[in-house]
Amino acid sequence: MALDPKKHEMPAQDPQVRAHNFDEVALGYTEEIALAEAQRCLNCKNKPCVEGCPVNVNIPDFIMKAKEGDWEGAYQIINATSTLPAVCGRVCPQETQCEAKCTMGIKFEPVGIGRLERFVADWHNANAKEKAVAPASNGHKVAVVGSGPSGLTCAGDLAKKGYKVSVFEALHTAGGVLVYGIPEFRLPKAIVAREVEGLKDLGVDIETNVIIGKTLTVDELFDMGFEAVFIGSGAGLPMFMNIPGESLKGVFSANEYLTRSNLMKAFRDEPRTPIMKGGKVAVVGGGNVAMDAARTALRLGAEKVYIVYRRSMEELPARAEEVEHAIEEGIDFRLLNNPVEILGYNNPDDPRDPKNGFVRGMRCIKMELGEPDASGRRRPVPIPGSEFELDVDAVIMALGTSPNPLIKNTTEGLEVNRKGGIIVDEAGLTSREAVFAGGDAVTGAATVISAMGAGKLAAASIDKMLSGK
Ligand SMILES: Cc1cc2nc3c(=O)[nH]c(=O)nc-3n(C[C@H](O)[C@H](O)[C@H](O)COP(=O)(O)OP(=O)(O)OC[C@H]3O[C@@H](n4cnc5c(N)ncnc54)[C@H](O)[C@@H]3O)c2cc1C
Numbered sequence: 001m002a003l004d005p006k007k008h009e010m011p012a013q014d015p016q017v018r019a020h021n022f023d024e025v026a027l028g029y030t031e032e033i034a035l036a037e038a039q040r041c042l043n044c045k046n047k048p049c050v051e052g053c054p055v056n057v058n059i060p061d062f063i064m065k066a067k068e069g070d071w072e073g074a075y076q077i078i079n080a081t082s083t084l085p086a087v088c089g090r091v092c093p094q095e096t097q098c099e100a101k102c103t104m105g106i107k108f109e110p111v112g113i114g115r116l117e118r119f120v121a122d123w124h125n126a127n128a129k130e131k132a133v134a135p136a137s138n139g140h141k142v143a144v145v146g147s148g149p150s151g152l153t154c155a156g157d158l159a160k161k162g163y164k165v166s167v168f169e170a171l172h173t174a175g176g177v178l179v180y181g182i183p184e185f186r187l188p189k190a191i192v193a194r195e196v197e198g199l200k201d202l203g204v205d206i207e208t209n210v211i212i213g214k215t216l217t218v219d220e221l222f223d224m225g226f227e228a229v230f231i232g233s234g235a236g237l238p239m240f241m242n243i244p245g246e247s248l249k250g251v252f253s254a255n256e257y258l259t260r261s262n263l264m265k266a267f268r269d270e271p272r273t274p275i276m277k278g279g280k281v282a283v284v285g286g287g288n289v290a291m292d293a294a295r296t297a298l299r300l301g302a303e304k305v306y307i308v309y310r311r312s313m314e315e316l317p318a319r320a321e322e323v324e325h326a327i328e329e330g331i332d333f334r335l336l337n338n339p340v341e342i343l344g345y346n347n348p349d350d351p352r353d354p355k356n357g358f359v360r361g362m363r364c365i366k367m368e369l370g371e372p373d374a375s376g377r378r379r380p381v382p383i384p385g386s387e388f389e390l391d392v393d394a395v396i397m398a399l400g401t402s403p404n405p406l407i408k409n410t411t412e413g414l415e416v417n418r419k420g421g422i423i424v425d426e427a428g429l430t431s432r433e434a435v436f437a438g439g440d441a442v443t444g445a446a447t448v449i450s451a452m453g454a455g456k457l458a459a460a461s462i463d464k465m466l467s468g469k
Contacts, residue, residue, distance in 0.1 A: 005108035008037045010115050015328035019298050022184045022267060025325060026090075029112075031069075034119040038066040041111045044103045049113060052101035054453040057081050059098055059113055066116055075124035078117060083156040084149060084452060086125060086191045087178060089118025092449050093319055125194060134203030138162035140466045143226040145212045145407065148176020149448045150439025151232035152199060153455030154462075159202040161463055166226070167199075168210040173263060176234055177440075178448070180263040181255065183292050185299065189262070213406035218414075218435060228434045228462045231422060232455060233407055235440035239399045241284070245342030246397075250276060250359035254285070254293040254398035261296050276394045280304040282362055284339055285398030286311065291322040293396045294331045305331050306390065310338040310367050310380040336367045338380065340387065342395055362390045403441050411435070419444055428458035436462060 011027040012018075018025050029037065041063040049059040058077050065074035078085045094100075094114035102110030140163050144151045147169040155165045173179050175192040200206065210216060212233070221229050238253030240246050257275070260266040266275035281297040283290050286309035297305045307326070309316060312335050316323060327333070343361040347353035366386035369378035403420040415423045415431040421444050422437040424430050430437050438454025440446055463469070 003104075003108070004036070004040055007040075007109040007112040008033045008115070010112075015325075018185065019329040022299055024188055025185050028122055029115055029119045034066060034116060035069060037112050037116055038063050040104060041067070042103055046103075048101035048103065049098040052098040054097065054449045055081050055456060057098075062120065063111065063113075063116060066120060071120055071123040072128065074120045075128075078120060082452065083153045084195050084448070085117055086121035087149070087187065087195065088449055088452075089114050089121050090187050091182060093447060095320065097449070125191070132198055132201040134201070135160065135162045137164060138467070140164065141166070141226045142228045142230065142462055142466075143168060143221040144230045144232060145218075146176060146232040146234055146441070147174035147196070147206060148232055148234050148439060148451060149178065150441075150451035150455035151176065151230065152195065153452040154230045154232060154438070154459045155204045156199050156202065157456055157459035158462060159199065159204045163463075163466075164203065166205040166207060168212055168216070169206065169208045170211040171263065172208050174206050174208060180259045181289070181292070183258065183262055183296050185295065186292070211406070213410040218407065218411040218432075222434075227466055228436065230455070230458050230462065231407060231430070231435065231437040231441055232439045232451070233404065233441045235401045235403045235445045237402050237404045238397065239401065240397055241339065241399065243339060243341055245344055245359070248342055248344040248359050249357050250394040251342055252394070252396045254283070254289045254396050255401060257293055257396050258296060261300065267300055275300065277301045278303060279393030280306075280391060281394045281396065282306045282308050282390060282392040283396045283398055284308045285400075286316040286318060287398060287400070288318045288322055290398035291318045291326050293398050295326055295329060297394075297396065298329060298331065306392070307331055307333045308337050308339060308362070308364060308390070309333070309335050311377065312336055312369060315377045334364070334390070336369075336380065337364045338367050338382065339364050339395070343389070359393055359395055362392050362395055363387055364390055401445050403444065427461040428454060429461060434465065
């Protein structure tokens with residue numbers, strides 16, 4: 001049978017419809033499409049795709065099971081190495097990881113590994129009846145700080161080995177960026193909740209509303225009898241441009257904006273938090289976070305949403321698929337533009353004018369690309385005299401984030417690098433005895449799968465330390 005040179009398309013909601021709802025954009029393969037896509041895998045000898053996966057999922061073996069229609073068998077193979085397959089199948093940048101290494105990709109389009117993973121995980125979630133059972137306790141207690149993918153993975157791997165694990169989470173819901181950052185239309189929250197429930201079935205205790213560094217310190221965790229601590233507190237501290245007008249009402253960090261929408265359900269008629277809906281919105285930045293914020297603003301009812309980015313389409317760091325989706329939905333890309341000032345209302349005739357202090361526009365300057373900079377990308381250079389005003393009512397800054405210094409400042413002897421990332425050795429051990437760390441708290445903003453890989457590594461190191469093996 002001739003191999004199909006193209007990856008099977010994944011059905012998706014119509015762009016005009018989905019731009020006005022928070023339902024998932026991509027609808028997933030049907031069983032028939034999944035079977036056809038699985039047939040495209042060559043099951044090649046070298047298995048380069050496995051190497052491309054930061055947690056080394058045995059991709060060819062799961063696809064061989066999928067070829068036979070043994071979806072549960074396929075799931076069990078993925079689950080042996082990945083604790084969050086339904087999440088990874090949706091948000092992993094497969095095009096730069098497993099699929100980038102796929103042998104089919106040399107001549108044709110690579111196998112749709114992520115799409116197959118998503119189908120297999122969804123099949124399992126819809127059909128599996130048995131709950132995970134907590135194994136017999138080995139008597140050791142471990143504390144995990146943060147319930148993002150790194151913390152959840154570390155907790156899951158240790159719980160499977162009989163450790164009593166307690167996860168301490170600052171927010172009121174577990175999941176980290178998976179619940180507060182990535183919007184519902186890319187990753188339904190019910191999927192994350194299910195993964196968290198699975199950990200609870202394994203005996204993991206999840207304590208929300210506990211800020212390590214305020215409610216309790218790392219040292220107090222040891223006083224409470226925990227023998228090791230894993231810090232997976234992410235990189236939630238937003239960056240700003242330091243331009244005039246950033247303290248006006250209507251300027252948000254992308255993290256705040258997305259948290260209000262995703263976690264606090266600001267899109268509902270009776271929300272738990274206010275958010276600006278409607279009007280014209282500018283999102284500054286060009287990464288996945290910028291795309292998520294722009295597409296969220298559109299769904300919240302904005303009449304116009306701009307992406308303002310200082311380089312060109314070629315340098316845009318967001319995933320190609322997310323950019324395509326944003327364009328289809330009508331986001332207006334203002335490339336080679338950079339903000340220089342956010343402009344506010346100030347009615348001199350009426351100091352009580354309710355619009356005073358709110359954003360009324362953004363002054364930008366046009367840019368051109370010069371020589372490559374340290375990042376290897378061409379440096380954007382302002383074009384003198386090219387300033388112009390963009391008429392907007394809200395500005396969302398999506399310029400990147402760094403680790404919050406709270407834990408470092410309250411934990412003696414915990415060393416961090418210049419960018420605030422916790423320094424760890426190859427086993428994930430920090431400069432403090434029995435304190436491990438991983439994920440964005442170490443690397444700065446990265447990916448779900450790399451955070452999971454770090455959680456896995458730390459779990460193995462903690463097991464080695466406490467079991468004495
Ligand atoms: C909007 C957005 C979209 C993204 N899209 C993608 C994508 O499509 N694909 C992808 O691979 N990656 C994506 N990422 C990046 C990815 O989500 C992160 O790299 C990943 O979540 C990092 O996992 P983590 O466990 O290190 O930290 P996080 O997910 O940040 O979780 C850290 C947790 O620790 C908690 N915490 C922090 N401080 C404390 C404290 N002192 N005490 C207790 N708890 C604390 C936080 O509340 C949080 O719940 C995106 C990120 C954002 C912001």
